[in-house]
Structure formats: C-alpha cells, structure tokens
Amino acid sequence: MTAGDSIGPTSDSPFAVEAHQLVKRYGVVRAVEGVSFQVHRGEIFGFLGANGAGKTTTLRMLCGLVTPTSGTALIDGFDVFAQSTQAKSRLGYLDEEPFVHPHLTAREFLDYIADLYRMPRGLERQERMERLLHLFELADRDGELIGGYSHGMRQKIGLASLLIREPSVLLLDEPTNGLDPRSARLVKDLLEELAARGTTVLLSTHILEIAQALCRRVAIIDRGRIVATGTMKELAEQAGSEQASLEDLFLKLTAGPESKEMIDRLLAPAP
Amino acid sequence: MRTRTATEIIVRAELQAWRNRLIKRGPTRLALLVLFIIVAAVTIGGSVFSLGVASGHFLPTASDPLLAGGFTALSVLMLVVGFPTVIATLFVGRDLLQLALAPVHSFEILLARALIAMSANLLISGILLAGVLGIGAGAGAPPVYYLLAVALVFGQVLTITAFQAILMSFVLRWVPARIARDVAAAVAGLSGAAFYLVWNVSLRQAFSPHRQPDAANVAVFVERIDWLPSSWPGHALSATIAGSAGSAASWTLLEFGLGAGLIFIAGVLYRRTLLAGLGVFGGVPLRWRRASPESRRFGAGSGVGSPALAIARKDWLGYRRDIRRLARLLPAILFPIGYAVTFLRPSGGGGSFWSQVFLVSFIAMFMSTALATPSIPSERRGFQLLRMSPLSMGQIMRAKIALTLPPVLFLSVVFSVVLGLAGRSGAGQVLELAGLVTWLGVGFVAIGVSAGAIDPRFESTDDRRSVGLLGTLAGVGGALGFGVLSVGAFALLQLAPGAATGTAHLGPIPATPEVATVFGVAAILLAFGAGAVVSALLWIGHARLRGFDATISAT
Numbered sequence: 112m113t114a115g116d117s118i119g120p121t122s123d124s125p126f127a128v129e130a131h132q133l134v135k136r137y138g139v140v141r142a143v144e145g146v147s148f149q150v151h152r153g154e155i156f157g158f159l160g161a162n163g164a165g166k167t168t169t170l171r172m173l174c175g176l177v178t179p180t181s182g183t184a185l186i187d188g189f190d191v192f193a194q195s196t197q198a199k200s201r202l203g204y205l206d207e208e209p210f211v212h213p214h215l216t217a218r219e220f221l222d223y224i225a226d227l228y229r230m231p232r233g234l235e236r237q238e239r240m241e242r243l244l245h246l247f248e249l250a251d252r253d254g255e256l257i258g259g260y261s262h263g264m265r266q267k268i269g270l271a272s273l274l275i276r277e278p279s280v281l282l283l284d285e286p287t288n289g290l291d292p293r294s295a296r297l298v299k300d301l302l303e304e305l306a307a308r309g310t311t312v313l314l315s316t317h318i319l320e321i322a323q324a325l326c327r328r329v330a331i332i333d334r335g336r337i338v339a340t341g342t343m344k345e346l347a348e349q350a351g352s353e354q355a356s357l358e359d360l361f362l363k364l365t366a367g368p369e370s371k372e373m374i375d376r377l378l379a380p381a382p
Numbered sequence: 383m384r385t386r387t388a389t390e391i392i393v394r395a396e397l398q399a400w401r402n403r404l405i406k407r408g409p410t411r412l413a414l415l416v417l418f419i420i421v422a423a424v425t426i427g428g429s430v431f432s433l434g435v436a437s438g439h440f441l442p443t444a445s446d447p448l449l450a451g452g453f454t455a456l457s458v459l460m461l462v463v464g465f466p467t468v469i470a471t472l473f474v475g476r477d478l479l480q481l482a483l484a485p486v487h488s489f490e491i492l493l494a495r496a497l498i499a500m501s502a503n504l505l506i507s508g509i510l511l512a513g514v515l516g517i518g519a520g521a522g523a524p525p526v527y528y529l530l531a532v533a534l535v536f537g538q539v540l541t542i543t544a545f546q547a548i549l550m551s552f553v554l555r556w557v558p559a560r561i562a563r564d565v566a567a568a569v570a571g572l573s574g575a576a577f578y579l580v581w582n583v584s585l586r587q588a589f590s591p592h593r594q595p596d597a598a599n600v601a602v603f604v605e606r607i608d609w610l611p612s613s614w615p616g617h618a619l620s621a622t623i624a625g626s627a628g629s630a631a632s633w634t635l636l637e638f639g640l641g642a643g644l645i646f647i648a649g650v651l652y653r654r655t656l657l658a659g660l661g662v663f664g665g666v667p668l669r670w671r672r673a674s675p676e677s678r679r680f681g682a683g684s685g686v687g688s689p690a691l692a693i694a695r696k697d698w699l700g701y702r703r704d705i706r707r708l709a710r711l712l713p714a715i716l717f718p719i720g721y722a723v724t725f726l727r728p729s730g731g732g733g734s735f736w737s738q739v740f741l742v743s744f745i746a747m748f749m750s751t752a753l754a755t756p757s758i759p760s761e762r763r764g765f766q767l768l769r770m771s772p773l774s775m776g777q778i779m780r781a782k783i784a785l786t787l788p789p790v791l792f793l794s795v796v797f798s799v800v801l802g803l804a805g806r807s808g809a810g811q812v813l814e815l816a817g818l819v820t821w822l823g824v825g826f827v828a829i830g831v832s833a834g835a836i837d838p839r840f841e842s843t844d845d846r847r848s849v850g851l852l853g854t855l856a857g858v859g860g861a862l863g864f865g866v867l868s869v870g871a872f873a874l875l876q877l878a879p880g881a882a883t884g885t886a887h888l889g890p891i892p893a894t895p896e897v898a899t900v901f902g903v904a905a906i907l908l909a910f911g912a913g914a915v916v917s918a919l920l921w922i923g924h925a926r927l928r929g930f931d932a933t934i935s936a937t
Contacts, residue, residue, distance in 0.1 A: 199772045215392075
C-alpha cells in the first residue's frame with residue numbers, strides 16, 4: 112500500500128498534472144506569467160528553460176510550495192491548494208537542492224519520510240528501503256550523516272525519499288544535477304521504467320540531451336511564459352526547421368544575444 | 383580616497399543584507415514592525431529607565447552595587463545563552479568559508495564577525511543601558527557618565543564575546559577533533575550555568591531566611607562578586623557619579639585593558655583555529671557512529687508510521703548531533719538542576735511560598751523559550767518536506783508542542799516539588815505549585831512554538847536568531863501576559879479560602895465570603911484571559927505558517 116491509497120481513489124481526470132494560467136509575481140517582478148500545460152498519465156514531460164526562466168517557480172507552484180498569484184495547479188485532478196492532502200499524497204517533488212535533514216543518516220531519513228506519509232511499518236517497507244539504498248549505492252554508508260554527502264549523493268537520497276512512498280506523479284527539478292555518468296544513466300533508466308509502469312514524470316532540466324532522450328513532449332519556458340509545447344516534431348514545425356535538434360530549437364525559441372558576440376565584447380581590449 | 387578595511391566591508395555587507403530583509407517585508411509590515419519596536423522601547427526601556435531613575439535618586443548608596451550587579455547580570459546572561467550565537471557567527475556559514483578563502487586577515491574576520499555576534503545581544507544590553515542611564519539621571523551624574531555608559535556596555539558585550547571565542551578556540555586548539563564538538567557543547571553549556579550557579583549561591587546566602595532583603599543586604603551580596611571583571615564597568619560608572627575621576631579612570635582603563643587583552647588573545651587563537659572550527663562546527667560530522675546491524679531494522683515493527691513520532695525522533699537526533707542546538711539545550715536543562723542543588727544545600731532555605739511561585743514561573747518560561755521557540759524554525763529546509771507532506775500546519779504545531787512539553791514539564795514539576803519540599807511547604811502547597819507549573823509549562827510551550835511559527839527564519843544557522851523580531855516580541859509579550867494573568871489567577875485562588883473564612887489579611891478589602899466569591903470569579907476570568915492569550919498566539923502562528931510562501935535557501 113502506498114500513502115496515496117489511504118486518502119481515496121484517483122480522480123477521473125485524464126491528466127496527471129495540469130497547470131492553468133499560473134501566474135506568480137513578487138512585487139513588480141513577474142516570475143511566471145500565465146503558464147498552462149497538461150501532462151498525461153505515465154508520460155515523461157520535459158520542462159525546459161534557461162536559468163531564471165521560471166521553471167523552478169512553476170514546479171514549486173505545482174507542488175504547493177509557492178502560492179500562485181493566480182491560476183490553478185492540479186495533480187491527478189486534485190487542486191494542490193484546495194485539496195492539498197489528496198494532491199500531496201500523490202506527489203513527489205525533488206528540488207534542485209534536495210530538502211534533506213543533514214543530521215540524519217540515509218536510513219533514518221528514509222524512515223522519517225515513510226512515517227511522515229504514514230506508510231505501514233513492516234518487512235515490505237524495510238525491504239523497499241534496502242532496495243533503494245542499494246540501487247543508489249548508499250547502503251554501505253551506514254552511520255554517515257547526510258550533511259556530509261556530496262551534492263550527487265544528496266540528489267540520490269532525495270530521489271530515494273520520493274521513491275520509497277511510490278507517488279503517482281514525480282516533479283523533478285534537475286534530477287541529474289551533480290550525478291556521475293553512471294548514476295545519471297541509472298536515473299534515466301529508472302524514470303523510463305517508472306513511466307512505463309504508470310508514474311507520471313515532469314522533468315525540469317536544461318540538459319537538453321536528457322530531455323531529448325527521455326521526453327515524449329516538452330514545454331519551453333522563457334522569461335516566465337511558455338513559448339512552445341509539443342513533441343519534438345511539433346516543436347520543429349513551430350520553429351520552421353524540421354531537421355533542427357532540440358538545442359537549435361531551444362536557442363531559437365529563447366533568443367538572446369549570440370554567445371560569440373558576447374564573448375567578443377567581453378574580451379575586447381579596454382578603450 | 384580611503385580604502386575600506388575588511389572589517390568595514392564585512393559589517394557593511396551584513397547591514398545591507400539586514401536592510402534588504404527589512405525592505406522585503408512591504409510598507410505595512412514595516413510600519414507595524416516600527417510600531418512594535420517603539421512600543422517595546424517605550425514600555426520595556428521606559429520602565430527600566432524609570433526604575434533606574436528612582437533607585438539612583440532614592441538609593442544613592444546602592445548605585446555601585448546596582449551598577450555592578452547589572453553588568454554582571456548581562457555577562458551571565460550572555461554566557462548562558464550566547465554560546466550558540468558565537469559558534470554560529472565565528473565558525474559556521476558559507477559566507478565565512480568565502481572569507482576564509484579571501485586574502486583577509488583572520489583578525490579582521492574575528493572583529494567583523496564578533497560585531498555581528500554582538501548584535502544578538504543588543505536587546506538585553508539595551509535594557510541594561512536604559513537602567514544604567516536611569517541611575518545616572520536619578521543620581522544627577524555629569525554628562526561624561528552617559529557617554530561612558532554607552533562605551534562600557536558596548537565594551538562589556540565585546541569582552542564577553544571575545545571570552546566566548548577564546549573558550550571555543552581553546553577547545554578547537556587542544557581537544558582532539560573527534561571529541562571537540564562534544565567538549566565544546568559541554569563548555570558552552572557548563573560555563574554559563576556554572577557562573578550563574580556561583581552567582582545564585584551568593585544570592586541565596588545574601589538573602590538567607592534570617593535576613594530580610596534590603597538595600598544594605600544587596601550591597602553585601604554584590605560585594606561577593608566585587609572581584610569579578612564583569613562588575614568593573616559598574617564601579618567605573620559609580621565612581622563617575624561620585625565625582626571620583628581617578629577611580630573612574632582606573633576602573634575604565636582596567637575594563638578596556640581587559641577587553642583589549644581578551645580580543646588580542648582571541649585574535650591569536652582564532653587565526654589558528656578558524657579552519658579547524660569551520661570543519662568541526664561548520665559542517666555536519668561525516669560519521670555519527672559505526673554501522674550496526676540495528677540500523678538496518680528501520681521501518682520494522684507493525685502499524686502505520688506516525689508523523690508526530692517521526693518528527694520527535696528526528697528532532698531528538700538533531701539535538702544530539704548538532705553542536706549549536708546541544709549548546710542551547712544544556713543550560714536549559716542545567717538551570718532547574720542547578721536551582722534544585724542550590725536550594726537543597728543545608729544552609730539554604732526554600733524562601734517564601736510566593737518566591738517559589740515566581741521561581742517556578744521563571745524556570746518554566748526559560749525552558750520553554752529555550753526549547754519551544756526554535757522548534758519550528760529549526761526544521762530549516764526540512765520544513766519544505768513538512769509542507770509537501772499531507773500534514774496540516776495545525777498537526778505540525780501540535781506535534782512540536784507535544785514534543786517540547788515532556789522535558790519542560792518533567793523538569794519544571796520536579797523543580798517545583800524539590801523547591802516546595804526544601805521550603806518545607808505542606809503537601810497541599812507542593813501540589814498547588816506542581817499544578818501551577820504544569821499550567822504554565824503548557825502555556826509557555828504553546829506560546830514559544832507560536833512565536834517560532836509567527837516569524838520563523840528557517841535560513842538561520844543559530845537557534846537564537848531563528849525567530850525574527852516580530853516573533854520574539856509576540857513571544858515575550860505573550861509569555862509575560864500569560865504569566866501575569868496565570869499567576870494573578872493563582873494568587874486569587876490562594877487568597878479566596880482565607881477570605882471566605884475571614885482569616886486572610888487583605889489590607890483595605892474585607893475578608894468575607896462575598897469577596898471570596900469575587901476572587902474566585904476573577905481568578906476564572908484571569909485564567910480564561912491567559913488561555914485567550916495562548917489561543918490567539920496559536921491562531922496567529924497557525925495562520926502565518928499556512929501562509930508561508932518563501933523559498934528557503936541552503937545555508
């Protein structure tokens with residue numbers, strides 16, 4: 112049984128994640144301006160954007176950590192703010208800097224998370240914990256506190272803390288950040304397998320190769336607005352170049368000054 | 383153009399960050415905050431100033447003991463509650479790592495960070511300053527007195543901060559790294575408590591049951607601490623009032639000489655221990671213990687996991703493993719034990735029943751402040767895990783109250799029973815005292831948790847600074863209001879039976895059954911009022927936590 116099972120059935124919504132006209136303003140700063148998209152059940156959906164484009168703010172609105180100025184966020188059909196218990200029980204969010212308790216060991220932390228979500232104690236839970244620790248190569252780090260972990264290891268324990276409770280929707284903000292190539296590959300394979308088994312994954316990243324390899328559809332956000340949504344083919348059509356790579360499309364859709372021009376300007380001799 | 387020193391640059395950056403935090407609040411909240419500060423300054427500062435004026439005017443012979451006692455009290459308080467701040471400011475933080483990498487002399491870092499650490503003591507040193515200025519005004523001191531008072535209060539805070547830095551540096555320099563954290567926690571916990579105990583024993587001796595407390599008696603008590611450097615600024619100021627320029631100059635030179643010496647020693651030691659300190663205090667220890675087969679049994683057992691118990695277990699582990707939290711926890715626990723020891727001495731008495739009431743009230747308030755107030759902000763970034771979990775903020779607050787109550791109630795009740803027995807109170811009075819302390823403990827803990835919920839600063843690495851000004855004022859105000867109303871209700875309930883039987887001496891009020899009834903009703907109303915204070919703060923804290931919408935960056 113997962114935590115989600117105890118709080119009622121999944122709604123009838125065909126979408127696992129729905130963002131409707133999400134807006135977030137901090138005073139005069141417009142972080143997110145009318146972001147809308149839907150993610151189907153069992154889909155890996157890419158959410159791409161440059162630094163500061165509004166990816167993390169959107170994800171945090173979707174998981175209930177940031178209250179939108181306007182708009183609604185639904186998880187499995189449940190409003191993240193109005194029906195927070197139902198929505199949160201189905202949701203797992205991994206921040207780019209995972210939320211962990213530095214003074215706990217990996218096992219203690221997983222146990223803490225499992226209890227927070229009222230998971231039944233017993234052999235099944237214990238075995239799942241051990242399997243996850245082995246999967247992420249943390250099993251032999253007994254007695255080592257999370258505060259002493261490298262960034263990559265904290266990402267791993269963050270992911271393990273989501274997977275221990277089997278949420279139906281995963282919101283992942285740069286999940287491969289700081290991971291070594293082997294672990295990054297493991298995460299990619301794992302996400303594909305989870306999606307195949309029905310878990311919905313919303314993946315925010317600026318590593319375009321990962322998005323291209325994993326995501327069926329992507330949305331590109333630029334300066335707080337969605338500038339394109341669709342499959343790779345649809346995006347290429349939107350950009351008017353069918354042979355273009357995701358990187359080309361991304362650069363075209365989030366147009367700024369050319370990097371060559373900027374480097375030349377930086378390195379130019381002082382007048 | 384003059385180049386800024388590193389100390390100036392560091393302090394300036396800190397002030398800018400402080401200014402940005404203030405501006406971020408928005409005009410309405412800023413105005414409310416300013417209003418709060420003005421009200422607090424007028425009520426607390428004004429009261430202390432008035433008391434100072436009265437004592438300076440009417441008790442001219444007591445000026446020296448009062449001033450010396452005031453400065454000693456400030457030192458004791460800083461030693462009791464200030465270590466976590468000193469550790470957090472001098473040895474913890476990514477910004478400190480950045481400074482350690484920069485071409486900046488460690489002495490400049492020490493000076494800048496010591497000034498930042500001192501800011502946490504501004505409130506208590508401000509209260510002392512108000513009293514000191516009041517005494518001067520009451521005694522008709524010359525203008526130089528006021529300038530000297532400001533300089534000496536500042537010097538005293540800097541001296542104690544330097545002394546604390548020296549103690550921590552000693553530990554880092556000469557204690558093996560693997561046990562340095564524990565030894566530092568013990569030193570931090572014990573030094574303030576030990577100083578306080580010595581002071582308290584002197585206080586008990588001076589106020590023994592055979593002597594009535596009066597001004598002369600206060601002088602006897604303070605003479606016992608005359609040798610303590612903490613009293614030197616007081617002597618300098620009283621000599622200024624008396625017009626003894628030579629004596630004033632000597633005490634002032636002694637005080638500033640001691641301060642300069644301690645800062646120099648702290649500077650020398652800090653240069654050698656900054657990096658070690660960053661390793662020992664700055665980060666989490668890499669290992670807590672060796673792997674054990676038991677650790678693989680997490681999640682075993684039966685039934686559904688309990689979030690409240692999970693939070694309790696996590697908090698307990700955090701206390702054991704976080705030096706700063708441990709350093710704060712120890713004095714809170716040692717205080718009641720220390721008090722109990724003091725009162726159990728053969729020569730010691732328990733004092734009157736009413737002095738016992740005030741002592742147990744203070745202990746309950748002190749422990750609640752130390753343990754309950756930082757309980758929510760100490761979640762740090764982990765608070766986001768709680769926000770994302772299906773727990774409501776009400777459940778989280780209830781869990782925090784339930785977790786803090788057992789140690790506070792246990793120690794407070796034990797203390798009140800010991801106090802009652804030592805004071806040869808009857809069984810009834812001991813029970814009444816225990817009942818009062820239970821009521822107070824529950825209320826103070828709820829107020830403490832609410833204060834942390836009202837204005838949490840999750841990014842703070844120091845528990846003492848983990849609650850903002852609004853939360854601190856709400857907590858202090860709420861605790862005072864609740865305490866006064868509760869003790870008032872208790873007093874009325876104590877007096878009511880005597881009034882009913884006509885045996886109570888109530889001054890101009892006649893002791894009649896009608897008056898007893900009025901006392902009873904008033905006591906109930908006061909108790910309701912006290913409950914209302916707690917409920918209001920819980921409600922505000924809950925609403926503020928629900929509305930929490932900020933990012934908590936990694937520190």
